[in-house]
Amino acid sequence: MKLSEQVIYQIYPKSFYDSNGDGVGDLRGVIEKIDYLKKLNIDMIWFNPFFVSPQNDNGYDIADYYHIDPMFGTMADFEELVAKLKANGIGVMLDMVLNHTSTEHEWFQKALAGDEKYQKFYYLRPPKADGSLPTNWESKFGGPAWAPFGDTGLYYLHLYDPTQADLDWHNPAVRQACAAVVNFWRQKGVQGFRFDVINVTGKAEKLVDAPKGVPSKTLYTDTPVVHDYLKELNAASFGQDVNSVTVGEMSSTTVANSVGYTNPANHELSMVFNFHHLKTDYVDGRKWSRMAFDFPRLKQLLDSWASGMAAGGGWQALFWNNHDQPRALNRFGDAGRYRVKSAEMLATVIHLLRGTPFIYMGEELGMTDPDYDNMADYVDIEALNAYRALIRSGYSHHDAFTIVKTKARDNSRTPMQWDDSAKAGFTTGKPWLTPTNQATINVAHELASGEIFDYYQRLIKLRKTMPIVADGGYQSWRLDDPQVFGYWRTYRQQKLLVLNNFYGQSTTVTLPEEMVGAQVLLSNYQDVNVTAQLTMQPYQAVALLLG
Numbered sequence: 001m002k003l004s005e006q007v008i009y010q011i012y013p014k015s016f017y018d019s020n021g022d023g024v025g026d027l028r029g030v031i032e033k034i035d036y037l038k039k040l041n042i043d044m045i046w047f048n049p050f051f052v053s054p055q056n057d058n059g060y061d062i063a064d065y066y067h068i069d070p071m072f073g074t075m076a077d078f079e080e081l082v083a084k085l086k087a088n089g090i091g092v093m094l095d096m097v098l099n100h101t102s103t104e105h106e107w108f109q110k111a112l113a114g115d116e117k118y119q120k121f122y123y124l125r126p127p128k129a130d131g132s133l134p135t136n137w138e139s140k141f142g143g144p145a146w147a148p149f150g151d152t153g154l155y156y157l158h159l160y161d162p163t164q165a166d167l168d169w170h171n172p173a174v175r176q177a178c179a180a181v182v183n184f185w186r187q188k189g190v191q192g193f194r195f196d197v198i199n200v201t202g203k204a205e206k207l208v209d210a211p212k213g214v215p216s217k218t219l220y221t222d223t224p225v226v227h228d229y230l231k232e233l234n235a236a237s238f239g240q241d242v243n244s245v246t247v248g249e250m251s252s253t254t255v256a257n258s259v260g261y262t263n264p265a266n267h268e269l270s271m272v273f274n275f276h277h278l279k280t281d282y283v284d285g286r287k288w289s290r291m292a293f294d295f296p297r298l299k300q301l302l303d304s305w306a307s308g309m310a311a312g313g314g315w316q317a318l319f320w321n322n323h324d325q326p327r328a329l330n331r332f333g334d335a336g337r338y339r340v341k342s343a344e345m346l347a348t349v350i351h352l353l354r355g356t357p358f359i360y361m362g363e364e365l366g367m368t369d370p371d372y373d374n375m376a377d378y379v380d381i382e383a384l385n386a387y388r389a390l391i392r393s394g395y396s397h398h399d400a401f402t403i404v405k406t407k408a409r410d411n412s413r414t415p416m417q418w419d420d421s422a423k424a425g426f427t428t429g430k431p432w433l434t435p436t437n438q439a440t441i442n443v444a445h446e447l448a449s450g451e452i453f454d455y456y457q458r459l460i461k462l463r464k465t466m467p468i469v470a471d472g473g474y475q476s477w478r479l480d481d482p483q484v485f486g487y488w489r490t491y492r493q494q495k496l497l498v499l500n501n502f503y504g505q506s507t508t509v510t511l512p513e514e515m516v517g518a519q520v521l522l523s524n525y526q527d528v529n530v531t532a533q534l535t536m537q538p539y540q541a542v543a544l545l546l547g
């Protein structure tokens with residue numbers, strides 16, 4: 001199936017379904033839920049990492065790329081999962097965390113033991129002459145990006161947690177080892193690969209301080225050599241499969257670079273995730289802050305990325321949610337009175353856009369953030385570090401906790417809610433994170449109610465049956481409307497106008513004359529009267545088709 005007709009579902013294995021009662025989701029749990037997944041008519045499932053890991057960063061600190069962590073099951077379980085998903089027309093996408101390894105990885109341990117071959121796998125640098133760290137770079141999880149390399153007097157670079165040591169991609173042996181990992185899983189029948197923070201692999205060989213006031217990430221993000229690395233990796237691995245689907249997680253990237261990463265003529269990746277739209281509720285770009293989302297900025301970003309990628313022949317992954325983001329309903333929709341309508345509206349925004357939509361587990365139910373009231377409820381390293389940093393900078397516990405409650409990655413990692421029971425039908429044991437709002441938000445309710453899940457099924461069907469959705473052009477629609485984000489899709493003689501009211505108040509939009517009386521292809525409300533002054537209900541989405 002063409003990439004443009006595909007829809008990809010994301011499963012955070014630790015939280016999807018626990019088959020053995022240990023409180024943690026596992027691969028057999030996914031096998032047991034294939035009948036549910038089949039109902040959505042998705043084409044591929046992206047699994048967050050389930051490789052051997054000490055779990056300091058929930059599996060993004062990999063100690064062995066070639067084996068499955070026993071907490072998730074066995075290689076036999078994985079092989080059965082691949083086969084059963086394939087029998088149901090669903091492919092597998094694995095998460096390739098190749099910018100860094102766990103410090104418990106054999107490569108790092110050999111480097112620590114003095115093996116020079118593996119010491120060249122990492123960024124090992126001496127302190128400056130004055131004894132300060134090799135550079136002033138900061139870790140994305142807070143604190144310095146350098147840690148002592150044993151008792152060698154050297155330091156090793158870690159852009160994330162100190163237990164995640166950055167690999168030196170300038171070293172051809174590193175790139176070959178990474179391609180070998182991808183090829184091992186290709187041989188297991190894996191057709192999809194998500195590349196974790198792949199655009200920070202292009203650090204300069206000579207690492208220098210960031211100028212005062214300049215974020216250190218600007219020195220190593222989206223550097224030109226990343227395109228070379230991706231071309232090489234493509235040719236050495238997934239590019240040999242005509243049906244491969246690849247997506248790069250691109251931190252702080254640009255449209256121009258993302259066109260380069262994804263234009264098929266460049267033989268790099270199929271598509272990219274960019275995150276700019278998910279930073280429109282950040283104060284001055286700071287994640288650990290609180291503000292209502294900036295709607296004009298959100299519209300401008302959604303529009304400029306759709307326009308720019310279309311103009312350049314690039315391809316984007318379309319998403320509101322993932323395992324690193326709080327639930328979108330709490331940020332850009334309404335988790336209360338209009339939960340159902342705003343979930344359907346947000347889904348419409350991305351599923352009728354040009355690109356490949358991703359559905360994060362539970363999004364199709366309208367899942368929202370958990371209602372935790374204690375810092376002890378949060379376990380993610382990034383949130384715990386952020387809380388401590390906020391307290392150190394003078395925030396009260398209340399203010400620091402309030403920020404963590406809105407921005408913690410734990411918010412999207414609570415167990416999938418299968419039913420309204422105390423443990424949401426996720427486990428018979430003690431869940432590793434506690435569900436809190438399963439009473440009214442769960443699979444059983446959705447399958448009976450025909451609301452959000454049913455709406456997702458309709459959106460997915462449109463992508464597979466309507467060329468204007470899958471392959472149509474993109475054009476901006478008025479960007480000055482105070483409540484509505486709209487856009488055009490065009491295909492041969494057809495025009496599709498998609499309008500989305502982002503607020504809980506009704507509003508009126510003036511339709512272009514040609515669209516008056518047009519066919520209502522889809523709406524989350526009944527009885528849409530397509531008049532010149534179109535009334536849009538709270539959180540209404542409507543797609544009008546001409547031709």
Ligand code: TEU
Nearest residue numbers: 057060097140160196197251287324382
């Ligand atoms: O995330 C990349 C990243 O930059 C994260 O810091 C993310 O953007 C941030 O948490 C949003 O607030 C990837 C993985 O998705 C994430 O789970 C890992 O923790 C990280 O890389 C390190 O592997």
